[in-house]
């Protein structure tokens with residue numbers, strides 16, 4: 419399967435679901451993917467995946483969703499996580515793997531911003547030490563819902579060469595790398611703001627965060643996890659070894675980051 423063309427490029431958020439129930443067999447498939455195949459960013463962080471079918475919207479909408487508006491869906495997926503360094507990037511990465519698995523299974527989804535994680539946990543009736551890290555509404559798209567994918571930054575806008583702000587000759591890219599970078603440019607983000615960029619070097623790419631007053635700290639970190647998963651998944655689909663992101667600082671070169679732009683992570687090519 420052409421992972422980029424068939425899955426990443428095809429996915430778009432859904433805000434109008436049909437009432438069709440998500441079958442138990444489909445939930446089992448998602449759970450099996452999470453338990454057996456799912457990759458994460460930080461192995462040591464314990465997470466838990468739970469599904470909520472049908473009944474939680476009335477309570478959940480008090481703490482989840484843009485401007486207090488939680489998308490009504492037949493099902494919700496929640497990633498609970500221990501709190502540790504990079505736990506939100508890790509949870510975002512895991513949830514993105516599941517979101518793309520949903521696309522593969524014919525489901526549609528929409529990430530929901532978490533306005534109050536403690537309240538969300540109470541609304542879901544959970545008594546756990548872990549925190550609510552991601553909420554994703556999902557189900558089958560209403561056939562009358564013709565919602566389109568939001569316009570995304572071009573590859574040129576999303577990438578620099580060697581140093582921040584420097585042009586790069588994209589003819590030098592091999593096709594798998596280009597697809598991996600396009601997968602980053604296609605990723606979903608809070609309000610589609612895409613406040614990040616990729617600096618491409620011969621042997622590694624670096625993800626950097628752009629200044630942005632709109633996106634909360636939590637959603638910024640979830641955004642990063644999402645783009646890291648998209649790149650990983652597209653490259654892994656065509657390569658014998660899985661690319662691995664690292665939060666270690668870049669010390670062997672100058673990325674030329676201006677004030678306000680922050681280094682996030684790097685991935686060897």
Ligand SMILES: Cc1cc2nc3c(=O)[nH]c(=O)nc-3n(C[C@H](O)[C@H](O)[C@H](O)COP(=O)(O)O)c2cc1C
Pocket residue numbers: 429430431433482483484489528529530531566567568604605606607608609610637640641644
């Ligand atoms: C961290 C995060 C939080 C989001 N929160 C919401 C939300 O609360 N409500 C909503 O309708 N969409 C939400 N979205 C979906 C984005 O608005 C959507 O991904 C973006 O507009 C791009 O559109 P696309 O997913 O169709 O490519 C969220 C996305 C992310 C990554």
